[in-house]
Amino acid sequence: MMIPNRKEYLQQQANYGQKIMGVLPALYPKELLWAFDILPAEIWDPPGEILRANAHLQATICPVVKRSLEFILKEPDIINAGYLFPHTCDSLQNLATQVKDLIGIPASVYTFYNPKGTFNKATRQFYLDLITDFKTILEVEHGPLDQKKLATVCELGFQIDSRRLEIQTARLSDQLDLSNVEYFQLLRAGEYLRPEDYLNILDKVMIQDQAVHNQTRRLLLSGILPPHNVILTFLDDLGVTIVAEDLLAGSRRVPITPLDIPEDPFDYLTDRHFLLPPCSTRVSGLEERIHYLQKMIAESQAHGVLFNIVKFCEPELFDHRFLVKNLKQAGNPLLTLETELQPGFSGQDKTRVEAFVEMLTEEVRV
Numbered sequence: 001m002m003i004p005n006r007k008e009y010l011q012q013q014a015n016y017g018q019k020i021m022g023v024l025p026a027l028y029p030k031e032l033l034w035a036f037d038i039l040p041a042e043i044w045d046p047p048g049e050i051l052r053a054n055a056h057l058q059a060t061i062c063p064v065v066k067r068s069l070e071f072i073l074k075e076p077d078i079i080n081a082g083y084l085f086p087h088t089c090d091s092l093q094n095l096a097t098q099v100k101d102l103i104g105i106p107a108s109v110y111t112f113y114n115p116k117g118t119f120n121k122a123t124r125q126f127y128l129d130l131i132t133d134f135k136t137i138l139e140v141e142h143g144p145l146d147q148k149k150l151a152t153v154c155e156l157g158f159q160i161d162s163r164r165l166e167i168q169t170a171r172l173s174d175q176l177d178l179s180n181v182e183y184f185q186l187l188r189a190g191e192y193l194r195p196e197d198y199l200n201i202l203d204k205v206m207i208q209d210q211a212v213h214n215q216t217r218r219l220l221l222s223g224i225l226p227p228h229n230v231i232l233t234f235l236d237d238l239g240v241t242i243v244a245e246d247l248l249a250g251s252r253r254v255p256i257t258p259l260d261i262p263e264d265p266f267d268y269l270t271d272r273h274f275l276l277p278p279c280s281t282r283v284s285g286l287e288e289r290i291h292y293l294q295k296m297i298a299e300s301q302a303h304g305v306l307f308n309i310v311k312f313c314e315p316e317l318f319d320h321r322f323l324v325k326n327l328k329q330a331g332n333p334l335l336t337l338e339t340e341l342q343p344g345f346s347g348q349d350k351t352r353v354e355a356f357v358e359m360l361t362e363e364v365r366v
């Protein structure tokens with residue numbers, strides 16, 4: 001599985017004259033950007049030291065915001081079409097204000113309000129109005145929308161979603177011969193590849209007819225982002241497979257069921273939004289989330305749950321206590337890791353993961 005390196009790929013795209021927009025987590029109508037020939041380069045956890053961002057932020061802000069601001073302050077030359085800040089949480093909304101109105105970044109800054117709560121007639125119309133307004137705003141800088149092109153990229157987005165669902169389902173039933181590291185590398189390649197390139201890679205993923213490693217310890221992973229590669233490799237070495245994930249950077253951005261092939265693109269994008277799985281950042285009900293996780297545990301036959309919590313992430317921490325309490329009561333072994341998105345793995349966390357896996361091993365033997 002050949003996945004282009006994020007930095008090299010984006011640099012190459014910029015050299016070709018591709019318009020590239022830096023997009024903060026997490027939900028936005030990416031098909032609209034594709035239709036304007038803009039490549040979204042998602043900014044979640046850019047590497048490097050935090051040198052200047054702290055001067056603009058309070059100490060208790062999450063590392064996604066800190067790292068993103070540091071990246072923006074470096075004025076990377078690959079970002080040539082501005083930045084988009086979806087309203088995912090208060091921290092990101094405040095960051096948009098900082099970047100747009102206070103720091104004065106010399107690039108276009110767009111915001112996109114994501115409606116919270118569940119589907120009903122009013123929220124559907126609200127979302128439809130939002131994407132129509134966003135289209136109008138993009139037209140000011142990028143010219144009139146080509147409706148035919150939007151229909152084409154919606155079709156591409158539909159194929160990507162369908163293939164992602166197939167791959168997720170294959171992972172649940174061990175029909176995917178990919179390590180944890182490879183699986184999450186594949187999942188995250190969608191954050192920066194052109195849709196045609198991403199679909200091409202997804203299509204090459206082999207789904208086996210039979211289970212390939214059903215003897216391993218099996219985990220469900222929940223959180224914003226997957227753990228650092230060092231931790232994923234460690235789990236691989238211990239014979240632990242993350243068979244299902246409930247990540248904001250992962251399955252929470254893929255509709256629960258495949259939609260029909262899009263006819264009207266705006267209707268399709270609206271329907272798609274309300275078919276996403278429950279998520280803390282969309283203020284989904286706690287009961288709905290617990291029901292969803294329990295269903296995923298049953299389908300994947302996970303032996304335990306790993307929560308990978310980004311430090312100071314308010315939306316996730318708000319749900320976390322309730323989820324832990326209920327999943328524990330249902331007899332699921334759990335481990336929570338907290339991350340500042342630093343590279344590597346602390347000795348203390350390593351010991352905790354080892355002890356957790358040992359406990360799972362004993363439960364599997366019983």
Ligand code: SF4
Pocket residue numbers: 025062063064065088089090091092224281310312313314315316
């Ligand atoms: S990690 Fe949490 S608090 Fe930080 S930007 Fe993401 S959702 Fe917001």
